[in-house]
Amino acid sequence: MKNICLFLIMLVAMRSAHSKITAEPDSALLFAYATTKNNNKNGLHYAWTIDQKKWHLVGPEHSFVRSDYGTWGAQKRMIAPVLIKGVDNRWHAIWQLNEQDGVFASASSEDLIFWYRQSYPQVLVGDNVSKPEISCDKISNQYIISWFSPKSNKPFSAVSKDLINYGEVKELDSSSYGKQRVKVDLNGIEEEGTLHKVAWEVIDKIVNAQKLEAYKSLLHNERTEDDMVRFADLKSVKANFSIEFNDQKRISDYLMGIFFEDINYAADGGLYAELVQNRGFEYHPHDKKGSDANWNSFKSWKLEGKGIAHKIDTLNPVHINSKNYIALSVTAEGGALLNEGFDGIVVRNGQKYDFSVFVKNVKGNINGFVVELLDENGKTIAQQIVKSFNKKWQKKSLVLIANGNAKKGILRITPQGRGEVALDMVSLFPQETFKERKNGLRKDLAETIAAMHPRFVRFPGGCVAHGDGIHNMYNWKNTIGPLEERKPQRNLWGYHQSVGLGYYEYFQFCKDLGAEPLPVIAAGVPCQNSSDGGAGQQCGIPLHEMDNYIQDILDLIEYANGDRNTYWGKKRAAAGHPEPFNLRYLGIGNEDLITDIFEERFTLIFNAIKAKYPEIIVIGTAGPFNEGTDYVEGWNIADKLNIPMMDEHYYQTPGWFIYNQDFYDRYDRNKAKVYLGEYAAHLPGRPNNLETALAEAIHLTALERNGDIVEMTSYAPLLAKEGFTQWNPDLIYFNNDEVKPTVGYEVQKLFGENAGTHYVDNTIRIHSTDFKVTSRIATSVVWHENKSELILKMVNMLPVTAEIEVDTAHLTSFDANIEKTELNDVPSSKTVKPAKSVVDLQCLNQLKLQPYSLTIFKLTKK
Numbered sequence: 001m002k003n004i005c006l007f008l009i010m011l012v013a014m015r016s017a018h019s020k021i022t023a024e025p026d027s028a029l030l031f032a033y034a035t036t037k038n039n040n041k042n043g044l045h046y047a048w049t050i051d052q053k054k055w056h057l058v059g060p061e062h063s064f065v066r067s068d069y070g071t072w073g074a075q076k077r078m079i080a081p082v083l084i085k086g087v088d089n090r091w092h093a094i095w096q097l098n099e100q101d102g103v104f105a106s107a108s109s110e111d112l113i114f115w116y117r118q119s120y121p122q123v124l125v126g127d128n129v130s131k132p133e134i135s136c137d138k139i140s141n142q143y144i145i146s147w148f149s150p151k152s153n154k155p156f157s158a159v160s161k162d163l164i165n166y167g168e169v170k171e172l173d174s175s176s177y178g179k180q181r182v183k184v185d186l187n188g189i190e191e192e193g194t195l196h197k198v199a200w201e202v203i204d205k206i207v208n209a210q211k212l213e214a215y216k217s218l219l220h221n222e223r224t225e226d227d228m229v230r231f232a233d234l235k236s237v238k239a240n241f242s243i244e245f246n247d248q249k250r251i252s253d254y255l256m257g258i259f260f261e262d263i264n265y266a267a268d269g270g271l272y273a274e275l276v277q278n279r280g281f282e283y284h285p286h287d288k289k290g291s292d293a294n295w296n297s298f299k300s301w302k303l304e305g306k307g308i309a310h311k312i313d314t315l316n317p318v319h320i321n322s323k324n325y326i327a328l329s330v331t332a333e334g335g336a337l338l339n340e341g342f343d344g345i346v347v348r349n350g351q352k353y354d355f356s357v358f359v360k361n362v363k364g365n366i367n368g369f370v371v372e373l374l375d376e377n378g379k380t381i382a383q384q385i386v387k388s389f390n391k392k393w394q395k396k397s398l399v400l401i402a403n404g405n406a407k408k409g410i411l412r413i414t415p416q417g418r419g420e421v422a423l424d425m426v427s428l429f430p431q432e433t434f435k436e437r438k439n440g441l442r443k444d445l446a447e448t449i450a451a452m453h454p455r456f457v458r459f460p461g462g463c464v465a466h467g468d469g470i471h472n473m474y475n476w477k478n479t480i481g482p483l484e485e486r487k488p489q490r491n492l493w494g495y496h497q498s499v500g501l502g503y504y505e506y507f508q509f510c511k512d513l514g515a516e517p518l519p520v521i522a523a524g525v526p527c528q529n530s531s532d533g534g535a536g537q538q539c540g541i542p543l544h545e546m547d548n549y550i551q552d553i554l555d556l557i558e559y560a561n562g563d564r565n566t567y568w569g570k571k572r573a574a575a576g577h578p579e580p581f582n583l584r585y586l587g588i589g590n591e592d593l594i595t596d597i598f599e600e601r602f603t604l605i606f607n608a609i610k611a612k613y614p615e616i617i618v619i620g621t622a623g624p625f626n627e628g629t630d631y632v633e634g635w636n637i638a639d640k641l642n643i644p645m646m647d648e649h650y651y652q653t654p655g656w657f658i659y660n661q662d663f664y665d666r667y668d669r670n671k672a673k674v675y676l677g678e679y680a681a682h683l684p685g686r687p688n689n690l691e692t693a694l695a696e697a698i699h700l701t702a703l704e705r706n707g708d709i710v711e712m713t714s715y716a717p718l719l720a721k722e723g724f725t726q727w728n729p730d731l732i733y734f735n736n737d738e739v740k741p742t743v744g745y746e747v748q749k750l751f752g753e754n755a756g757t758h759y760v761d762n763t764i765r766i767h768s769t770d771f772k773v774t775s776r777i778a779t780s781v782v783w784h785e786n787k788s789e790l791i792l793k794m795v796n797m798l799p800v801t802a803e804i805e806v807d808t809a810h811l812t813s814f815d816a817n818i819e820k821t822e823l824n825d826v827p828s829s830k831t832v833k834p835a836k837s838v839v840d841l842q843c844l845n846q847l848k849l850q851p852y853s854l855t856i857f858k859l860t861k862k
């Protein structure tokens with residue numbers, strides 16, 4: 001960022017030098033337009049001229065604002081924008097969105113560079129708002145919006161004082177429409193837009209804003225693969241490092257946490273230890289929006305043998321929330337029902353498995369099942385019999401003990417007798433789960449997570465929390481209580497959520513990890529990329545339903561924290577946890593589009609929580625990026641409502657992390673605290689390798705330094721099942737049998753294991769004047785007051801050794817034996833593991849940081 005400031009100073013200096021030689025004009029003509037390229041998705045462009053002959057394209061075709069309407073990919077179009085300077089002295093842009101909806105887009109700006117939130121007023125039903133125009137009547141202080149409606153083949157108009165509320169739509173005389181846009185020949189290509197006479201200063205700022213963007217993009221896209229050229233003359237780097245041990249500040253105890261979202265099969269088929277896939281026969285083609293013919297209520301099941309048939313029934317189910325069950329009709333013995341699990345069931349010799357099923361006899365004399373686990377050769381490796389069914393649903397349970405191994409095992413259920421029998425909630429769990437919990441979590445995966453020492457767990461999303469439509473929002477009440485009473489639903493990542501891993505299990509997991517629970521609830525609006533509902537635009541829970549919605553959120557707090565005699569506390573106690581879970585944090589919203597629809601709903605929720613549970617720390621949301629409209633508008637709401645903490649998200653290139661180490665040093669200490677809820681370094685191809693991990697390590701050193709304002713951080717996403725991944729990179733990959741932590745995981749774990757209570761002031765003086773060199777070395781020092789440990793973290797992201805001379809004057813009171821942990825390899829390495837050794841304090845005098853390395857020294861007070 002320092003470099004970017006330097007660049008700005010350079011631009012200003014160049015400009016004043018320039019204005020000394022040539023006289024700049026007082027004003028120029030600005031042309032604002034959008035092209036039809038990329039299906040109209042390239043947003044707003046500017047060009048300028050002084051003589052109306054030579055046009056200068058800014059960028060060329062730099063996008064100053066893009067449309068946010070609808071889903072990514074298909075929509076987000078800006079058609080025929082029109083700009084005016086409004087009665088409020090701000091710039092207003094309106095544009096057409098598509099060829100069918102009766103809505104248009106509106107946004108405003110003070111400087112034509114930064115654009116505030118967009119709104120999409122609906123003025124027509126059943127017809128399209130085509131090529132809207134805007135004018136302002138300075139006498140009545142109102143705007144007149146006019147447009148053409150293709151179906152009625154007429155222009156219409158509506159007036160508005162604030163561009164939020166609109167008056168009655170009236171037909172317009174055709175002579176009063178269609179005059180605002182002009183055609184300009186932009187050096188051989190004709191474009192349509194609006195012309196504005198503006199002060200030269202306006203043009204100058206626009207041009208410089210674009211140049212700054214271009215410069216930043218160059219820096220942020222630097223990759224290690226070009227380091228040999230970039231640093232061809234660099235042989236080594238020398239630096240002096242000193243620690244001012246007595247200069248400390250308290251930092252957050254919750255800096256290192258995790259974000260668990262059911263993406264990439266993280267829950268069902270992943271952390272949730274259930275081995276039967278589609279146990280409740282609730283899979284539905286809509287889970288995948290009809291894209292997979294085999295994805296239905298029989299998914300992962302099959303029949304074997306003759307004389308057996310099935311149907312999926314809904315009459316008199318076990319529970320209305322899980323309405324499907326399977327009815328088997330058996331005409332000859334020997335036929336069986338098989339479940340293949342999630343791409344096979346892993347069975348381990350000697351291990352015990354809890355099998356359970358809801359069953360009822362419909363007709364005939366079926367009065368038992370043989371329940372077996374088969375290995376991949378069809379050999380039975382566990383067997384038991386379930387007996388005596390009656391005409392009402394009954395839950396039957398038994399324990400299977402495996403006498404063989406299978407990587408791709410099968411569950412087989414063979415009815416005994418002939419007739420018709422119904423089954424539901426067919427379940428198989430290893431008894432060995434994390435902390436031996438029933439309905440528990442996969443031990444190896446949970447232990448890998450626990451090894452990170454997460455101080456908090458954010459759940460259940462992410463996008464899963466707010467869903468991709470109002471009816472897809474995660475409803476915590478559907479996820480508690482007996483499994484057969486929970487309400488499964490579509491997972492917007494393109495599969496199914498059994499919600500067997502629900503709110504109770506999340507809270508229990510947090511407790512087992514010794515981590516703070518941090519649930520995230522939708523702010524009454526679904527995902528930015530919603531495809532369900534609202535003509536493709538962001539919709540919100542209707543205002544008349546918000547009271548109920550807010551009550552659900554207040555009920556969640558009672559469920560977590562209420563006494564066991566409260567209505568919801570009693571349900572928690574009945575599930576097995578009479579003591580409160582001590583919920584302190586609650587996220588409202590997830591990187592939402594910050595619109596009027598959002599703000600209205602967020603404010604209602606925020607005020608209600610504050611009134612009833614002032615002790616809860618509500619975490620607001622600042623959009624999906626580290627800058628831009630949602631970020632600024634989100635933080636503006638934080639200021640307005642005095643929100644205690646804000647959730648920020650950004651997935652950035654390694655270069656961004658290298659050159660933005662002072663991102664939080666610039667934050668106002670009197671404003672909301674920060675929860676960096678989602679971040680990761682992304683390279684083309686999306687690997688998780690040493691290059692991305694070191695960029696994240698650089699950022700983590702800066703986060704520790706800013707641990708007074710940054711309260712919490714979590715990498716995203718956490719888990720990914722091989723072959724079932726929607727998002728890369730992730731922190732921990734796994735299959736049914738193995739857990740494969742990444743290099744990024746090692747960095748998170750090292751920072752988790754080596755956290756401190758205080759940040760210790762330290763100075764590194766690198767003997768180089770090249771900011772590309774100095775930006776690639778980062779340090780942080782923390783002190784853990786309870787453990788009396790001083791921890792130095794040093795990142796060298798250069799292709800050469802960094803020779804550091806540490807001033808050990810303040811370190812004489814520490815034990816001479818220091819624990820050293822080093823992570824280093826080639827930047828493309830995906831397999832490097834940290835190496836631990838014990839070194840002598842003296843080695844700090846002539847410290848060598850390996851190329852592409854993270855090195856940690858742990859000193860213990862004598």
Ligand code: AHR
Binds near residue numbers: 263462591678
């Ligand atoms: O971490 C994956 C996704 O990234 C989250 O669901 C969402 O919040 C973000 O866009």
